[in-house]
Amino acid sequence: MASVAQDPASTGPGGPEGPAQSRRALPGWRQIGSRIIALREGSIIVITLVVAIYFSANTSNFLTGGNLETLLPYFAPFAILAAGEVFVMILGEIDLSIAGMYLFAPIIYYKLNTSVGLSLGLSLIGALLICVAVGAMNGVFVSVLGINSFVTTLGTLFTFEGLSLIISKGTPVATPGGQVPVGTFGKVFGAGTYSELIWAIAIVVLLQVALTFTRWGLYTVAIGSNKLGAAEAGVRVNLVMIRNFMLCALTAGLVGIFEAIRAQTVQPNPAGPNEILFFAVAAAVIGGTLLTGGSGTVVGALIGALFLGILKDGLILQGVQANYLLFYTGLAVIVAMTANVFVGRARRGHGGSD
């Protein structure tokens, strides 16, 4: 269990160096390549690079500054959502209510600002606190009451999507802090070109460090691998689980507000978030987090989100019609994941582990 928790660090660059040692005289691309591939995230990095190279070669406008900016919102929000979801998935649970939080948080943020009259910052904090409370509720239902997380969070998903419609009366409104000219607050929280990217990287690094190096991360993996064993070893299982659900709800609410500020509109329509939920979970799984729990990586989730983002942006740039987009996306995911398995085998040959 413990070794699983630490393996991105211990079996990464510093792992067993049988083949690498013999090549020590030639520290070059080959060795770096070998090290990258030995990382847990190695195979999906390779696949993502291949996809990026494919679109660079086939789509004249893919590798341009303008498109790199365009690409950001295709993956940064998903990376943050997936980062939170990874902590729940490692437990062997799932949180579907992130779509509900994504929809609900900006509506509360709007109400606190316009109806209650709080400042933008306080409205943001207030909305996120409500999300965290919902996360805690999810955690209590799953851990203390022992209700299946799929069912619990499906319930909270519907409840809060419904509440969003009720509170907003089904009407979209302009996001406070998002209107042109956008102020500093708006630029920091979503509207700035690189705002979501910076948040995504910061959150992913923070959570990866927490997962790899802290007791919290260790316990999370331990619970996902063997819940009973962890409890007998003295891990306070319920507390860790509740905490992880709170984290997941927090990241989802944060992304919801970022996106509302970026698009300048608070939308009450649940259809979009339900689709986003699916892609966030997919990003985590593609990145190497197991649906069955016990193993996961936050950095992998970021790369998984990047993979899906490049795929979607690239296909749209290539001029794929709407009716064909899902079809091609689906095929590409199957092909890429099949390739991922083969690259994964090569990875183990280079000293990586599961």
Add this chain to the structure above:
Amino acid sequence: MPETDQPHAVVGRPDGADAAVIDRPGFDRRAFLRRTALTGVGVGSVSTLLAACGSSASSGGSGGSGSVFGSHPGYKFVFVNHVTTNPFFTPTQYGIADACKLLGCTYQWTGSENSDVSQMVNAFNSAIASKADGIAVALIDLHAFNAPVEKALKAGIPVVAYNADAEGNARLAYVGQDLKLAGEKMGERIVAKVPSGEVGLFIATPGSANLQPRIEGAEKVLKAHGISIHTVATGAAVPGEESAIEAFYKSHTGVKGMYSVDGGSTESLAKVMQKLGLKGKVHAGGFDLTEQTQNLLKAGFIEFTIDQQPYLQGFVPALQLFFYKVSGTQTGPFEANTGLKFVTKDTVDPYVTKSRYEGTTSAAAVVK
């Protein structure tokens, strides 16, 4: 009839065509006039244009309209839509495809499947990054597209709104129904049938800029006549809409009229009218013409529906963008009202036959 024959057929009937057609034996002059009146000015100018460049369009392909408009690089236009896979927009896509074929251009139909505004904004930005020659967008949100549209215009990409418009947006023109006026006209129609009493109004997604102006227009007129209004949000999925409308009726059995302001809830309303046997008891009407709506209108379960000619909402923006690019001077696209046509039991017949212009078949055919 193969598609390539169509332009020749049009060319074969130059200006005197109308007279020639009228002389044909068995020709129903009344039906012809009715159709002509229905299709209005927009189609008139478009058909002139069809005739003008028809001869070269049959050659097809990039720059195919060369002999008329000079050889251009074969522009690519991007259409950003809120419900890309919704059948309402099938005729719109045919309209774009036909205009592009005629002009030797290409197009991309993209956006979101479920009215997800941030996805639409992403697709819009991708269109800018792909250096599209023109963008048409359904402005279903009042704020979200302001910055992206300005960015596109700054990059020299013309932007035209279609189907839904947002006040204050920098788009060059709007091609679609005057939504508020459509609501008001519906309101007047309601008042004529239901001078007093209670009326139910159904809207799939309140607040969305392609529907809200209609319900506001209707409410304005109804309020002025002292009619009491119940507004019901029915949701975006047709099965749910049906139960919402049914539940409304069962709890308001004294209602005098029920009206919908979008295609989905119009179809659902017609189904509920049929299911509960309300024909003759409650007045009903709505917007748009799904296949079900057409059939139920013909059977008299609703009294009217309002057509906005979605085919033209694709065809006209493509033309506008083309002229903007090809001429350098025709850069002030015209506002085009694609129609506010009341279709009733008596006028629905041409719709019920399969038609490319209504999206019920992909085959092009000349109406006889």
